Amino acid sequence: xxxxxxxxxxxxxxxxxxxxxxxxxxxxxxxxxxxxxxxxxxxxxxxxxxxxxxxxxxxxxxxxxxxxxxxxxxxxxxxxxxxxxxxxxxxxxxxxxxxxxxxxxxxxxxxxxxxxxxxxxxxxxxxxxxxxxxxxxxxxxxxxxxxxxxxxxxxxxxxxxxxxxxxxxxxxxxxxxxxxxxxx
Amino acid sequence: xxxxxxxxxxxxxxxxxxxxxxxxxxxxxxxxxxxxxxxxxxxxxxxxxxxxxxxxxxxxxxxxxxxxxxxxxxxxxxxxxxxxxxxxxxxxxxxxxxxxxxxxxxxxxxxxxxxxxxxxxxxxxxxxxxxxxxxxxxxxxxxxxxxxxxxxxxxxxxxxxxxxxxxxxxxxxxxxxxxxxxxx
Numbered sequence: 001x002x003x004x005x006x007x008x009x010x011x012x013x014x015x016x017x018x019x020x021x022x023x024x025x026x027x028x029x030x031x032x033x034x035x036x037x038x039x040x041x042x043x044x045x046x047x048x049x050x051x052x053x054x055x056x057x058x059x060x061x062x063x064x065x066x067x068x069x070x071x072x073x074x075x076x077x078x079x080x081x082x083x084x085x086x087x088x089x090x091x092x093x094x095x096x097x098x099x100x101x102x103x104x105x106x107x108x109x110x111x112x113x114x115x116x117x118x119x120x121x122x123x124x125x126x127x128x129x130x131x132x133x134x135x136x137x138x139x140x141x142x143x144x145x146x147x148x149x150x151x152x153x154x155x156x157x158x159x160x161x162x163x164x165x166x167x168x169x170x171x172x173x174x175x176x177x178x179x180x181x182x183x184x
Numbered sequence: 185x186x187x188x189x190x191x192x193x194x195x196x197x198x199x200x201x202x203x204x205x206x207x208x209x210x211x212x213x214x215x216x217x218x219x220x221x222x223x224x225x226x227x228x229x230x231x232x233x234x235x236x237x238x239x240x241x242x243x244x245x246x247x248x249x250x251x252x253x254x255x256x257x258x259x260x261x262x263x264x265x266x267x268x269x270x271x272x273x274x275x276x277x278x279x280x281x282x283x284x285x286x287x288x289x290x291x292x293x294x295x296x297x298x299x300x301x302x303x304x305x306x307x308x309x310x311x312x313x314x315x316x317x318x319x320x321x322x323x324x325x326x327x328x329x330x331x332x333x334x335x336x337x338x339x340x341x342x343x344x345x346x347x348x349x350x351x352x353x354x355x356x357x358x359x360x361x362x363x364x365x366x367x368x
Binding site: 005006007008009011017018020021022025028030032033034035037039041042043044065066067068069070071072073074075111112113114115116117118119120121122124125141143144145146147148162164167168169170172173176177178179180181182183 | 216227308
């Protein structure tokens with residue numbers, strides 16, 4: 001029971017479903033190696049995403065407020081978005097910080113990536129650290145965006161994660177690279 | 185620019201799309217309060233999820249290996265799943281730990297919740313701490329599951345998160361309650 005002997009599931013066929021703008025659906029037929037049973041599983045083909053932990057020179061965090069259609073709530077998040085076709089994760093991170101906040105940063109470091117949901121999403125979300133972030137221009141928002149910026153002290157961000165005021169999982173996995181989020 | 189003056193977007197209408205088993209699609213028509221423009225946005229109506237940070241009496245972590253259809257990779261995760269209709273998050277957490285691992289735990293604590301993706305998912309994922317987890321029976325796997333269990337020392341789990349071997353965002357947000365995941 002303690003040995004990781006699980007096997008990949010043979011992939012038998014695929015058919016595409018609806019294009020839902022943020023992702024395209026696909027039905028994969030697979031075989032369970034444990035039972036030999038064939039079954040169809042939903043997969044969402046999703047482009048990679050990126051987000052940015054941006055520190056000002058005073059080591060405060062550049063956060064955004066944005067109304068979100070899934071939770072129907074104004075969420076406090078870090079800047080980020082979809083990686084455009086042809087972009088590298090780095091290029092996308094620099095662009096999203098500037099477009100969503102009007103800030104530019106001196107030093108950029110790739111922090112790593114996570115799989116938002118390996119059960120049915122194909123994509124990864126790349127996390128970046130931006131240091132020395134200062135206002136450099138103006139926001140350049142998409143028609144589908146309405147965003148305000150707030151620079152927050154680190155302890156305020158930790159408190160907001162602990163209280164649930166900050167709840168976006170992918171912002172928390174990025175911020176966990178720089179903040180101690182333990183509650184126990 | 186530093187004042188959080190963003191407004192909720194008026195919700196004008198909704199129409200349902202395809203039922204994709206793990207979630208049901210819905211198109212909401214909303215109005216951007218910044219531009220007054222009307223637009224349709226995709227929403228995935230998703231049931232709440234639960235996952236469990238389970239410590240053995242020796243303070244090791246109960247992890248699972250599972251082939252995932254989104255990333256087509258065997259992932260290392262913590263136990264968890266969908267909350268069934270009528271279940272509380274607590275009941276679901278106890279059930280998922282037992283079904284997926286065959287372990288039962290003495291002490292249960294609610295750690296909090298995250299929004300897996302507030303941009304287009306309606307749901308939350310509830311995180312639980314289970315202490316004193318010991319083998320108590322046998323796994324009871326769904327036809328769509330093939331899972332093996334591995335008890336791992338905490339430092340091995342931290343190293344696996346840092347290396348990307350553990351990549352499931354919702355496992356990382358749960359484990360951040362008990363592990364210091366800072367890399368900077």
